Amino acid sequence: MASIDLGEMLDKAWADKGLPEILAAPVSALKGVSDRDGELLDEAFGVRTVADLADLKYVRWAQALAALETPAK
Template sequence: MASIDLDRVLDKAWADRSLAEIMEAPAAALKGVSERDGELLEEAFGVKTVADLAELKYVRWAQALGALAAAAK
């Protein structure tokens, strides 16, 4: 199983939280996602939490396409 450095992907306020807490955190808990970005994600796609973003079908489609493209190289 791959590990992830939470300090690299989360705002400092969230880096020491449990995974369950992180998944219920607002999307802005992700490093690089501003409060305004979070508002826009909610307006456009109904995304309120990190879990919502992870489950968003467009994100899953993009990940699948990326994996296919990488495998085709």
């Protein structure tokens, strides 16, 4: 299994947290997602946490479509 560098995905304040805490964190814990972005995601889709974003059907649909384009190795 490949290792994941949480420091590349998360703001510095969240990089040393455990997975349950990260999943319950606001989406602004993700590197590059501002507090305002989080507010807009909440308004548009009811997304408040990292787990909410991961479970958003539109995200899953987009990932599935992208996977169809990627050739199997």
